Amino acid sequence: MSYFVVKSLKKSYGKSLILKDISFDIDKGQVLSIIGRSGCGKTTLLRSLNYLETIDSGEVYLENELLLSNEFPKKENDIIKKRIHYGLVFQSFNLFPQYTVYQNIELPLKLMEAKREKENLPPLLNRPIEEEIMDLLDKVGLQDKRDSFPSQLSGGQCQRIAIARAMALKPDILCFDEPTSALDPELTGEVLKVILELKEKFHLTMIIVTHEMSFARRISDKVMFMDNGEIVDYGSPEEVFNSTKERTKAFLQSSIL
Amino acid sequence: MKEFGTITLELLNGLASSLFLFVLTLLIALPLGLLMCFCTMSKFKPLSWVSQGIVLVLRGTPLMLQIFVIFYVPGILFNFQWPSMNTGWGWFDATFSTRFIAALVAFGINYAAYFSEIFRGGILSIPKGQFEAGQVLGMTKKEIFFKVILLQMVKRIVPPMGNEIITLVKDTSLANVIAVSELMFRAQQQLNKGLIWPIFYAGLFYFLFNALLTYLLKAVEKKLDYIKV
Numbered sequence: 104m105s106y107f108v109v110k111s112l113k114k115s116y117g118k119s120l121i122l123k124d125i126s127f128d129i130d131k132g133q134v135l136s137i138i139g140r141s142g143c144g145k146t147t148l149l150r151s152l153n154y155l156e157t158i159d160s161g162e163v164y165l166e167n168e169l170l171l172s173n174e175f176p177k178k179e180n181d182i183i184k185k186r187i188h189y190g191l192v193f194q195s196f197n198l199f200p201q202y203t204v205y206q207n208i209e210l211p212l213k214l215m216e217a218k219r220e221k222e223n224l225p226p227l228l229n230r231p232i233e234e235e236i237m238d239l240l241d242k243v244g245l246q247d248k249r250d251s252f253p254s255q256l257s258g259g260q261c262q263r264i265a266i267a268r269a270m271a272l273k274p275d276i277l278c279f280d281e282p283t284s285a286l287d288p289e290l291t292g293e294v295l296k297v298i299l300e301l302k303e304k305f306h307l308t309m310i311i312v313t314h315e316m317s318f319a320r321r322i323s324d325k326v327m328f329m330d331n332g333e334i335v336d337y338g339s340p341e342e343v344f345n346s347t348k349e350r351t352k353a354f355l356q357s358s359i360l
Numbered sequence: 361m362k363e364f365g366t367i368t369l370e371l372l373n374g375l376a377s378s379l380f381l382f383v384l385t386l387l388i389a390l391p392l393g394l395l396m397c398f399c400t401m402s403k404f405k406p407l408s409w410v411s412q413g414i415v416l417v418l419r420g421t422p423l424m425l426q427i428f429v430i431f432y433v434p435g436i437l438f439n440f441q442w443p444s445m446n447t448g449w450g451w452f453d454a455t456f457s458t459r460f461i462a463a464l465v466a467f468g469i470n471y472a473a474y475f476s477e478i479f480r481g482g483i484l485s486i487p488k489g490q491f492e493a494g495q496v497l498g499m500t501k502k503e504i505f506f507k508v509i510l511l512q513m514v515k516r517i518v519p520p521m522g523n524e525i526i527t528l529v530k531d532t533s534l535a536n537v538i539a540v541s542e543l544m545f546r547a548q549q550q551l552n553k554g555l556i557w558p559i560f561y562a563g564l565f566y567f568l569f570n571a572l573l574t575y576l577l578k579a580v581e582k583k584l585d586y587i588k589v
Contacts, residue, residue, distance in 0.1 A: 153496050179500055187498040197493035201511045201587045210507060211497035218498075254588035272498055 112161035136319035139329035190269035259290035374546035388468030393475025418473035482513035
């Protein structure tokens with residue numbers, strides 16, 4: 104079995120099926136990009152994986168451990184334990200405005216360490232928290248902004264901080280929900296560069312929902328094209344971007360124009 | 361001139377009562393309002409309905425009536441007497457009389473109802489992404505509320521909260537309907553003796569205190585200015 108496996112995920116809102124029958128798998132260190140029109144279900148898929156939505160049926164496994172099924176854990180703590188296998192970077196960053204850059208990363212880390220100590224689990228970090236945070240900030244190239252507030256940063260910088268924060272709890276899979284869609288065009292480059300570095304330098308396993316076609320082509324090991332709640336094409340970037348399927352071709356053409 | 365001095369003292373004594381009522385009401389109504397807000401927003405529907413019903417009654421009937429009911433009804437129905445202070449220190453015991461305690465209870469729950477709606481509006485105004493960011497970062501609901509949402513909510517509700525707080529200062533005068541010897545009650549006693557000016561003098565006390573509060577609220581607003589949402 105692959106590292107990360109999604110088996111026939113289904114989800115509906117009322118009568119409309121949002122995710123029809125989603126199955127795919129990725130290996131450790133691979134990057135999967137999900138492309139498709141707005142409303143095709145790609146963001147819902149990502150949110151479902153992150154326990155922000157419930158699913159109707161289907162299963163998700165990480166290293167043979169069942170992470171998600173339609174039986175949502177009752178206890179908050181059990182959801183948290185499954186959820187933190189993922190990190191999620193939002194389209195709109197969602198940094199906490201009352202905290203500095205440093206505190207934004209420190210808060211979830213400290214709370215998680217406190218929870219682990221309470222349950223007699225070993226700490227997440229084996230070094231001082233400050234070293235860890237500065238290291239994370241270094242990865243996104245923003246060590247000098249540690250004491251700034253989010254409101255003092257550009258959108259691109261905010262998103263880079265959000266990426267550092269999402270990595271703080273050492274997720275197995277880092278998810279991105281249209282990470283550059285809220286940014287001015289001239290700021291998307293710096294964010295995409297950071298994500299590319301995460302792959303090249305740190306070999307993170309990532310799932311990226313994106314509209315940046317050339318970026319998806321460059322970074323991905325696998326590309327998934329979704330339309331109307333189902334997977335139309337799934338394969339290597341070459342396969343998907345040279346697909347002979349009509350729906351894929353039509354989408355790719357429209358997104359280039 | 362001697363009369364001015366004694367009446368000033370008399371009114372200051374009433375002002376102390378009013379201010380105690382004001383401060384203690386806030387101490388009760390702020391946490392109780394938050395609790396009511398959580399109940400109203402609860403996903404457990406019966407709890408939400410009960411809470412909404414209570415808020416409807418508390419906001420839908422006159423505070424003066426509520427003060428009457430809370431002071432008299434427990435005694436009539438259950439032979440229950442509101443407690444009072446019994447320290448033996450005369451001024452203290454007189455200030456915290458059974459009447460004062462009954463008024464405090466009425467103010468506390470009445471203002472909690474108003475505060476709960478302000479809190480609710482504040483929480484609803486926070487972008488959903490803030491909750492979700494907390495969730496995906498492994499925080500519990502409680503942690504998300506107290507570490508992420510609360511301060512952003514406070515920033516947003518300072519203006520409407522200021523409105524209520526200033527109204528409360530003046531509303532404490534309603535306690536005189538059950539003869540709590542607060543500021544307005546004492547001014548009225550002078551009126552009954554035929555002196556009109558103490559009632560305006562009392563009005564000046566309310567005004568000055570509210571001017572001070574307005575200044576403080578502005579300072580709080582400024583202090584929270586660094587949070588840009």
